[in-house]
Amino acid sequence: MAAPALLEVRELVKEYPGVVALSGVDFDLHAGEVHCLVGQNGAGKSTLIKCVSGAVIPTRGQVFVEGEPVPPGNPLTSIDRGIGTIYQELDLVSDLTVAQNVFLGHERRGRILLDRRAMIEETRRLFERLEHPQIPATAPVSRLRPAAQQIVSIARALSRQVKVLIMDEPSAVLDDHEITALFAVVERLKQEGVGIIYISHRLDEVRRIGDRVTVLKDGATVATGLPADAPASELVAHMVGRPLSEMFPQREPEFGSPMLQVRNLTRTPDVQDVSFEVRTGEILGVAGLVGAGRTELLRAIVGLERIDGGSVHVDGAPLPPGRPDVAVERGVGLAPEERKSQGLLLGWPLVNNVSLADLGRFVRAGFIDRQSERAEAHEQLRVLDTQPDDPSRRAGELSGGNQQKVVLARWLLGHCKVLLLDEPTRGVDVGAKAEIYKVIAELAASGLAVVMVSSELPELVGFCDRILVMSDGRIVAEGGGDELSEADILDYCVNTKLVREAA
């Protein structure tokens, strides 16, 4: 029998109330290997690494390091057992120096005080080992570029005798040159016998750096231990899975005149020269990876973010920039991705949440006519089949799907003309998703122009009339739902650079 794998994950299950994040994941890692983990947003990659690093307690299943089980949910033990993690959002303390960050939590002590000199020396040695000796050990981290900060994070992991290094989308914030430097570091660690779990959206990187690939989808491993040079189409097919076409309502869209016109909208660096139109009755999907600028685009249209250039017209008239109140008055409604923190007042009754954007309508002689407010809110909640539709219930008591309906009811009540939806089905269970599609379809049929940002490819392809693909703040592709396949979109998302070079 062969020696046990460096890291082994068996039957890992993680259930949150109402959501299964991981449903039985198996995964292994050998010393001196780069094992890539790929999958769409929400596939369970982050939950998996959090279970491995001890940040999250799995519901079932176990993690083994060198054949020995690691007690769950204890980050310190996991670190002691040699598991180092570099999270997507770098978790460095920006006001401390590089050396202080590297030794944060396991400072070297002299007899009484900290042994600063030893820590600085050690930090320098680590940077030499990583072939980045130019990084100053005594500078505050806030002065370093993101790429250098990443090296600091790696050095921090190495300062703890790391055997397993988990890197969660390390290349997301780096440019080409920096990525090459990072890969040299990874290569070097590999030669030292460190096992590396490398999470990425970018299939080209997987091919460059990886030895093996595991594909996650909906919390399960759909393919594990594939060779990294497996054809991209095969990986994409695994990631996308089968379409859920039966969830989408039948539509016979009729398009009217352009209702929303966005011209050369720019908000550096998130949104770059974006132009498009949406007609009444049309549902426009916006695809892209996290960080592609989709949320910022919607927020810039409404005026929630300052813009650096371009214009937005609604029904032919320009919107003044930076004035969400005017946008709302002209009929532009936004259902934000962060429903709880940006969309709703959770402690408020539903009626107040629904009427908020068009409260002026209920004011009679200076006072709110609460009877008609309640009646109209109730009507909208009923139309959307919200459960419960009692207007006195507090928004915080509702499920995710029903909360989304409350937000939609707000804009329905306000007779909005342009509806901007940011991930409208995120965190919503499958049944409620179908209902939300139905509601959106009805709204479009009633003459609204709908823009829908989504990370769920099936919903973009199966539901939207037209799709824009965004990457790095730009629109890189556009097409009808029947012209762009899920694989095409993913390809545009992950291989933008190739596309842009070709264009």
Next chain:
Amino acid sequence: MSETLDEANEARQRIDELVSRARGLEVRDYALAGVVVLLLIIGVFVSDRFLTLSNMETVLKQASVVGVISMGMTFVIVTAGIDLSVGAMLAAASVAGGTLAEALSGIDGLAFIVGAIAFGILLGAVNATAITFGRVVPFIATLAMFLAARGIALWMSDQQPISVARMDAVRWFGNGDLLGIPVPILVFLLVTIAAWVLLNRTAYGRYVVAVGGNREAARISGIRVNRIVFSVYVLSGLCTGIAAVLLSGRLASASPVAGNLLELDAIAAVVIGGTSLAGGKGTIVGTTLGVLTFALIFNLLNLLNLPVEIQQIVKGAIIVAAVVLQRRDD
């Protein structure tokens, strides 16, 4: 069989309705109302001078100054803000009113009233400007005003109180009667009713709560958040100006050292009333009961001839107890 089922369902629906209506009520208000009633009962046993018309008038007259200020403070705290400057602004507004009246004729009560209220509004607007346009956090902005307004009061008055004994209009606001009811109590009542209506029955009030509860949701809904935040500090200044008239009238002088620590009394009353310092939740009834609670305790301890130190200890204990009880409700 099915009839009894229908009946059972109907009964359940009715219960659900009652439950959902009960949710709308502020149970906490009633808890604090119980405390006020308890204090009244204790008072009857403590002293036979307690539950007399003249003593109750005294309690309410004393409560009127902090009461009016607490109404403005409630709006500020609902937006998750704070106004530490009300005590100092009250002194500055009093002195400004006195100075204006002296400059005009020496006895012009109307000039005092207009001057004090206008100056209160002006200082409130300065707070508001620093907070909305200068992006200074409310704690710091009003702490600065807390220092500056006291300085303005001392400087404008040459550190001497200004007598308003001959300004009849001011004296009337502080000590007069209307239809047998002391005027400061009437003013307190009117401001309270106005504040309740404004917070609970107008779109403005709804926006104030929305801004405090979820600023981003408010912005997305088209509410001009900065305007709302600006307005509550002006409102606080206005209430302070009105309180300055009441206090100067009662004491027959506009003192540059008046209103010391008044901000803490007002904040305490608002908080034990159930308005959340985190914003997004506010009750005028609760604030009123909070003001009355402190006023009654002050009065009781006075009737018992207990020293000021004891009062402070009792006040502190009540604040902690009230907030702990509210925590449990959440």
